[in-house]
Amino acid sequence: MEEEIYQRRGRIFDVQRYSIHDGPGIRTILFLKGCFLRCRWCCNPESQSYEIQQMTLGGKTKTVGRDVTVRELIDEAAMDRIYFERSGGGITLSGGECLAQPEFTEGILRAAHEYGITTAIETTGFAPREVLDRVIPHVDYVLMDVKHMDCGKHAAFTGKPNDQILANAKYIASIARSLTIRTPVIPNFNDTPAEIAAISRFAASLPGVTEHHLLPYHRLGQDKYAGIGRNYTLSHLVPPSESEMQRLKAAAESAAPKLKIQIGG
Numbered sequence: 001m002e003e004e005i006y007q008r009r010g011r012i013f014d015v016q017r018y019s020i021h022d023g024p025g026i027r028t029i030l031f032l033k034g035c036f037l038r039c040r041w042c043c044n045p046e047s048q049s050y051e052i053q054q055m056t057l058g059g060k061t062k063t064v065g066r067d068v069t070v071r072e073l074i075d076e077a078a079m080d081r082i083y084f085e086r087s088g089g090g091i092t093l094s095g096g097e098c099l100a101q102p103e104f105t106e107g108i109l110r111a112a113h114e115y116g117i118t119t120a121i122e123t124t125g126f127a128p129r130e131v132l133d134r135v136i137p138h139v140d141y142v143l144m145d146v147k148h149m150d151c152g153k154h155a156a157f158t159g160k161p162n163d164q165i166l167a168n169a170k171y172i173a174s175i176a177r178s179l180t181i182r183t184p185v186i187p188n189f190n191d192t193p194a195e196i197a198a199i200s201r202f203a204a205s206l207p208g209v210t211e212h213h214l215l216p217y218h219r220l221g222q223d224k225y226a227g228i229g230r231n232y233t234l235s236h237l238v239p240p241s242e243s244e245m246q247r248l249k250a251a252a253e254s255a256a257p258k259l260k261i262q263i264g265g
């Protein structure tokens, strides 16, 4: 592969090893900085801006964001190659939104394949078609969020309408090796059986999609908002109970009997 690809630079804010929730096997998660959306429940608010920021947590201030080359990043990830090989794992690009840095993302994915490492991305799918054409062919597992079928509600809670996302889901399904649909279950946003069932029906309509994952809302990122000088606007929300999640799972199964519906990633 051309050296130019290994020299591409991009911006990340974290690398987490030994994940078992973001694609098959044991995976190293590479968190890219920058996102097109502004989901009100986002547990990584420090990911949203592309700018390098300072974040204060527990009285300690740290810099969020660093620029790296594809070569530096893939060499770091490849340290765990033995775990990837034994578990069927690999790397997962998360964020933020990896499609917001398409050249860098394409470079990481191609380098991973050159190293014999499988690739996954976690994405909103909110990107121009040419970005999808550039990135998706180098992805083994696409994990894509569909957060709501109603355009107005989607825009009110994420800052963007959903029409491009839904159209892109159909397109990604047509070109991806593997596509799983995931839905963060957020109280007062999409936590009714009708809303979840509508997303499951859409997921079932996508060619090749066999799984829909329901990810319960949590507040783990709440303190980060104050840490970067922002307000967390959802502190009144209570995470859904196990029985509420089971009720939504049953609604999804009824709406899309051919899909495997799973609670959690």
Ligand code: SF4
Pocket (backbone or CB within 6 Å): 035, 036, 037, 038, 039, 041, 042, 043, 044, 047, 048, 095, 096, 097, 124
């Ligand atoms: S798409 Fe993901 S990273 Fe972007 S704002 Fe929403 S939850 Fe956060």
